[in-house]
Amino acid sequence: MNDDTTTTSVATDDQLIETDPGMGGLSEREESTPVTESTVIESRHLNVWYNDTQAIRDVSMEIPENQVTAMIGPSGCGKSTFLRCINRMNDLIDAARVEGELLFNGKDVYDEDVDPVALRRRIGMVFQQPNPFPKSIYDNVAYGLRVQDRTDNLDERVERALKRAALWDEVSDQLDESGLELSGGQQQRLCIARAIAADPEVILMDEPASALDPVATSKIEDLIDDLSEEYTVVIVTHNMQQAARISDKTAVFLTGGELVEFGNTNEIFENPESDRVEDYITGKFG
Numbered sequence: 001m002n003d004d005t006t007t008t009s010v011a012t013d014d015q016l017i018e019t020d021p022g023m024g025g026l027s028e029r030e031e032s033t034p035v036t037e038s039t040v041i042e043s044r045h046l047n048v049w050y051n052d053t054q055a056i057r058d059v060s061m062e063i064p065e066n067q068v069t070a071m072i073g074p075s076g077c078g079k080s081t082f083l084r085c086i087n088r089m090n091d092l093i094d095a096a097r098v099e100g101e102l103l104f105n106g107k108d109v110y111d112e113d114v115d116p117v118a119l120r121r122r123i124g125m126v127f128q129q130p131n132p133f134p135k136s137i138y139d140n141v142a143y144g145l146r147v148q149d150r151t152d153n154l155d156e157r158v159e160r161a162l163k164r165a166a167l168w169d170e171v172s173d174q175l176d177e178s179g180l181e182l183s184g185g186q187q188q189r190l191c192i193a194r195a196i197a198a199d200p201e202v203i204l205m206d207e208p209a210s211a212l213d214p215v216a217t218s219k220i221e222d223l224i225d226d227l228s229e230e231y232t233v234v235i236v237t238h239n240m241q242q243a244a245r246i247s248d249k250t251a252v253f254l255t256g257g258e259l260v261e262f263g264n265t266n267e268i269f270e271n272p273e274s275d276r277v278e279d280y281i282t283g284k285f286g
């Protein structure tokens, strides 16, 4: 990240998972009607500026349900900005201005009646640096559920989220110990468990493995693959091999916030339509 503050300090953890009872105009998962059979998120002519600097330029794309969509491109091309539009994290940056449409199940998340806090419960986020609360492992996972007053079967919910995040076997006998005492990779899986516990539909990941060693990275990659059976995952990564390994769809952004190519990952990597994309993925620039 050339501007880590934009992902690690724009929101408190509470803001990420806290919720209001009202859904702010967004229907619940089971009631929602995707734009097409499988599209969960769609941007239409999305433009984003930070003051006078344009970070996203007329981006239109459809992100399919229960797949992994990777966003790649050189530093500063707007990947994180796009990701943060999806759950309105850019609201927390005063300089940011968004134009165009960003639809979640057909509803524009920037409509006035959308509650961004409720939106973020349905579209969870995991950051580059693992950021567990200074609380026990159990309380980290239970936190969002308690805030939402969903404490029935709390033990089972916590266990299920930890299992879903492939962490249960490693921590089941130390749930009362601090989340901060886990390894970096375990902390990241704890953060994923925390996001899952809130029962989101989409999980946004901003370079979730870039601070981890290769073994921990591999576990996160396996986990992402697994999670996509149940969740729509959108991941920003600098690592093209990682994008090629784990994603179904790839979006290639290039300098100036332009989406140059979007499609099936194998096609993007094996036979890109654009020379600029080919140059980028073969390492000629970027």
Ligand SMILES: Nc1ncnc2c1ncn2[C@@H]1O[C@H](COP(=O)(O)OP(=O)(O)OP(=O)(O)O)[C@@H](O)[C@H]1O
Binding pocket: 001, 002, 003, 006, 050, 053, 054, 055, 073, 074, 075, 076, 077, 078, 079, 080, 081, 082, 093, 095, 238
């Ligand atoms: N909070 C901010 N205030 C002002 N400008 C910003 C802010 N966040 C990002 N930018 C600018 O917007 C552009 C896109 O940044 P963004 O972080 O979205 O790119 P990125 O592709 O995710 O970069 P990286 O790969 O380095 O993380 C850059 O020019 C960046 O400097």
